[in-house]
Amino acid sequence: MGKIELTLLGTSAGVPTQKRSHPCIYLSYTGEKKFCFLFDCGEGTQRQIFFTHLNFMKISEIFITHWHGDHYLGLPGLIETMRFENRTKPLTIYSPEPARVKKLLSSGYPSHSFKIIHKFVPVSGQKITALLETDDFRIASIPVKHTVPCVAYALIEKDRLRIDKKKLKDAGLPIQGIMYGELKRKGKVFFKGKEITYKDICSVHKGKKVVYSGDTKICDNLIKIADKADLLIQDCTYFDEDDFEDYGHASFSDVLALSKSTRIKRIILTHISRRYKSAEELQEKIKNNPCMEIAKDFMKVTV
Numbered sequence: 001m002g003k004i005e006l007t008l009l010g011t012s013a014g015v016p017t018q019k020r021s022h023p024c025i026y027l028s029y030t031g032e033k034k035f036c037f038l039f040d041c042g043e044g045t046q047r048q049i050f051f052t053h054l055n056f057m058k059i060s061e062i063f064i065t066h067w068h069g070d071h072y073l074g075l076p077g078l079i080e081t082m083r084f085e086n087r088t089k090p091l092t093i094y095s096p097e098p099a100r101v102k103k104l105l106s107s108g109y110p111s112h113s114f115k116i117i118h119k120f121v122p123v124s125g126q127k128i129t130a131l132l133e134t135d136d137f138r139i140a141s142i143p144v145k146h147t148v149p150c151v152a153y154a155l156i157e158k159d160r161l162r163i164d165k166k167k168l169k170d171a172g173l174p175i176q177g178i179m180y181g182e183l184k185r186k187g188k189v190f191f192k193g194k195e196i197t198y199k200d201i202c203s204v205h206k207g208k209k210v211v212y213s214g215d216t217k218i219c220d221n222l223i224k225i226a227d228k229a230d231l232l233i234q235d236c237t238y239f240d241e242d243d244f245e246d247y248g249h250a251s252f253s254d255v256l257a258l259s260k261s262t263r264i265k266r267i268i269l270t271h272i273s274r275r276y277k278s279a280e281e282l283q284e285k286i287k288n289n290p291c292m293e294i295a296k297d298f299m300k301v302t303v
């Protein structure tokens with residue numbers, strides 16, 4: 001199975017603070033091949049990347065959840081720097097309503113060293129849409145509930161079959177000596193007059209799932225895409241009910257209810273309002289919920 005590594009480059013809501021930059025997640029998947037993606041690209045993203053070992057030239061796709069400034073204003077600067085660095089490889093930007101950003105990215109006197117491909121992400125309905133597929137995983141989206149069209153994204157790793165020594169033993173097969181390569185290729189072999197299929201001697205290793213909620217209230221679509229996730233990076237703008245303002249975001253009590261009604265293994269709370277200045281105070285609020293963590297800029301997560 002592959003290795004999924006995420007770096008949270010920005011974890012604030014709306015307005016950045018000294019400690020929290022605008023939302024952006026750098027995700028790399030290392031399997032047979034390595035892929036690098038950005039999810040959202042708030043203002044300051046390129047500078048945040050310079051404080052890490054990450055390479056922005058390797059990003060092949062950017063996934064924007066919605067067109068509120070805190071989630072995309074880093075795009076023009078990052079793309080301009082890619083041009084300065086003579087990028088030639090095309091860059092694909094997935095988003096709801098791509099027409100909204102085409103104008104922004106062609107303003108001024110941009111050079112044209114590489115092509116930008118815009119791809120539309122559906123913003124209505126209850127369907128999970130597969131946007132990109134490789135041998136190892138797919139990236140999918142689903143519309144969520146914000147004040148403007150917005151989506152959640154998921155990286156869903158494919159399940160894998162692996163040879164299971166116990167099954168070999170149960171089938172009366174030797175651990176060595178049978179043509180496993182041939183069995184994998186052809187799906188079956190005959191051994192001592194008996195047909196053995198590849199599935200007979202394998203167990204299924206469940207692929208991993210990582211979900212990014214975007215800005216949203218808790219809604220059925222979010223629950224659908226986040227169910228059984230190994231990791232959910234979740235909008236949690238408000239931590240106290242007294243602070244709650246209905247601008248299409250989740251509060252801590254909403255996320256708590258979500259964690260109790262679903263089978264999500266780990267939840268990182270992000271998109272944190274600037275009113276919460278003390279990380280220790282937030283830590284105190286989640287202390288009875290071992291599956292939850294408070295996001296921090298430059299936090300690294302391996303799944």
Ligand SMILES: [Zn+2]
Pocket residue numbers: 013014068070071215271
């Ligand atoms: Zn936001």
